[in-house]
Amino acid sequence: xxxxxxxxxxxxxxxxxxxxxxxxxxxxxxxxxxxxxxxxxxxxxxxxxxxxxxxxxxxxxxxxxxxxxxxxxxxxxxxxxxxxxxxxxxxxxxxxxxxxxxxxxxxxxxxxxxxxxxxxxxxxxxxxxxxxxxxxxxxxxxxxxxxxxxxxxxxxxxxxxxxxxxxxxxxxxxxxxxxxxxxxxxxxxxxxxxxxxxxxxxxxxxxxxxxxxxxxxxxxxxxxxxxxxxxxxxxxxxxxxxxxxxxxxxxxxxxxxxxxxxxxxxxxxxxxxxxxxxxxxxxxxx
Numbered sequence: 001x002x003x004x005x006x007x008x009x010x011x012x013x014x015x016x017x018x019x020x021x022x023x024x025x026x027x028x029x030x031x032x033x034x035x036x037x038x039x040x041x042x043x044x045x046x047x048x049x050x051x052x053x054x055x056x057x058x059x060x061x062x063x064x065x066x067x068x069x070x071x072x073x074x075x076x077x078x079x080x081x082x083x084x085x086x087x088x089x090x091x092x093x094x095x096x097x098x099x100x101x102x103x104x105x106x107x108x109x110x111x112x113x114x115x116x117x118x119x120x121x122x123x124x125x126x127x128x129x130x131x132x133x134x135x136x137x138x139x140x141x142x143x144x145x146x147x148x149x150x151x152x153x154x155x156x157x158x159x160x161x162x163x164x165x166x167x168x169x170x171x172x173x174x175x176x177x178x179x180x181x182x183x184x185x186x187x188x189x190x191x192x193x194x195x196x197x198x199x200x201x202x203x204x205x206x207x208x209x210x211x212x213x214x215x216x217x218x219x220x221x222x223x224x225x226x227x228x229x230x231x232x233x234x235x236x237x238x239x240x241x242x243x244x245x246x247x248x249x250x251x252x253x254x255x256x257x258x259x260x261x262x263x264x265x266x267x268x269x270x271x272x273x274x275x276x277x278x279x280x281x282x283x284x285x286x
Contacts, residue, residue, distance in 0.1 A: 001188060001196050003160065006204040006212070014118040017213075022119060022147070025215035025239075027161055029204050033211050034151060039111035040209050043153040045084050045227065052105040053081030061093040062136065062181075087132040087227040095137070095224075096130035101231070112151075112231070117213075119147060119235045127232045131157075131224035136186070138221070139170065139179040143249045145217035145242040146234040152206035155228025159212060160185050162201035162219040168283060169199035170219060173276045175257045177249070180276045185221040195283045206230070216242045 008029045009016075021028045034040050058074030076094065078086075086092050101108045102124060114121050141164070142148065150159075162170060171180040171193060180193075188196050205225070206212055214220055216237045237243050260268045 001185075001199045001201060003201050003203040006159075006161070006202045008204075014116055018118045021213055022117070022215075025163070027202055027215060027218065028213050029206070030211040030213070032209070033115065034112070034209055037112045039108075039153070042111055043229075045088065045154055045229070048229070049081050049084045051107065053079070053084070055080045055104055057083060057096050057099060057130075059083065059094040060097045061095070062138070083130070087130065090132075091134050092132040093135050094132065095135050096128060096229075097137075099128040099130075101126055101128050114233065115149070117149070117235075119238070121149075121233050121235050122146075125234060128229055129222075129232065130227075130229040131222070132227050133224060136221065136223035138181050139183065139185050139219055140177050140221075141217050141219045142234075143177055143254070144234075144246045145237045145249075146246075147216055147237070148214040148218075149233045150206070150212040150214060150230055151232070152208065152210050152212070152230045153228060154208055155224065155226035157206045157228060157230065158186060158203070158223040158225055159206060160201060160203045160221040161214060162199060163215070164217045164219070166199045166201060166219070168280065169195050171195070171276045171280045173272045174279075175253055175260070175272060179219070180273060186223050195280050198283065198285065217245070 006027045006029050008031055010030075011032050012028070012030055017028075020026070056077050057080045059076040059078055061075050063075065074097075078094075083094065083096070086094070109126070112126075114123055139160070139162075171183060172178075173180060183193055183196070190197050201219075204212065208228075216239055237246055264271075
């Protein structure tokens with residue numbers, strides 16, 4: 001893989017963001033955009049534990065997808081206070097994924113405001129993500145191919161991105177939003193995954209208060225270097241092709257995959273993973 005460092009700016013105007021990043025669909029890290037938010041000073045693991053520690057949260061790990069798993073179905077649940085204690089005590093694979101803070105902890109909305117990037121944000125869907133040391137997501141893209149603004153709090157997180165144009169090199173699993181789950185994108189084994197060498201993407205490390213813009217449909221892999229959490233805000237895809245693909249994912253692909261899991265069970269999952277390898281390896285360049 002050839003990974004280029006994502007451009008960084010200290011701050012940015014709406015006009016510059018639209019011209020240099022949104023319209024050409026390029027990622028950017030904004031380093032000092034939210035220092036006027038109360039969250040910039042307040043949000044850390046201890047604060048979240050104090051304000052929402054009694055909540056029970058869905059947890060996910062890096063186990064391979066099984067046919068019996070529902071779409072985005074959590075692998076465990078835990079009281080948030082105990083989960084944060086676990087994060088601070090030792091490495092854990094458990095992550096919180098897509099936790100809607102407006103629904104679960106509405107008072108946290110007082111700590112931030114919806115920024116004006118020049119595109120309309122979906123104000124009902126601010127999502128929190130938590131992870132412990134060395135926990136990571138699979139490489140994936142979001143089902144709605146939205147424009148994503150990822151605000152990081154506490155600790156450090158490694159982010160690796162690829163545009164949709166690189167999909168053919170990533171060992172994408174058919175009828176899904178992920179690549180083959182055995183790939184370690186932070187340290188890929190090119191003997192096992194040779195076509196990855198042809199992929200061109202981006203990387204960065206996020207720290208407290210920094211904002212990552214991920215354009216429509218970008219593949220993303222997130223690895224927590226230290227315990228921490230992030231909040232994502234999103235805007236719908238504007239490109240008609242991406243909108244059409246999002247509708248297909250929601251209305252057709254997801255339901256077809258669920259049906260095939262019911263009919264064929266684990267054999268369906270295994271077939272998809274095998275197809276990801278065989279189809280991608282046709283692109284090997286000696």
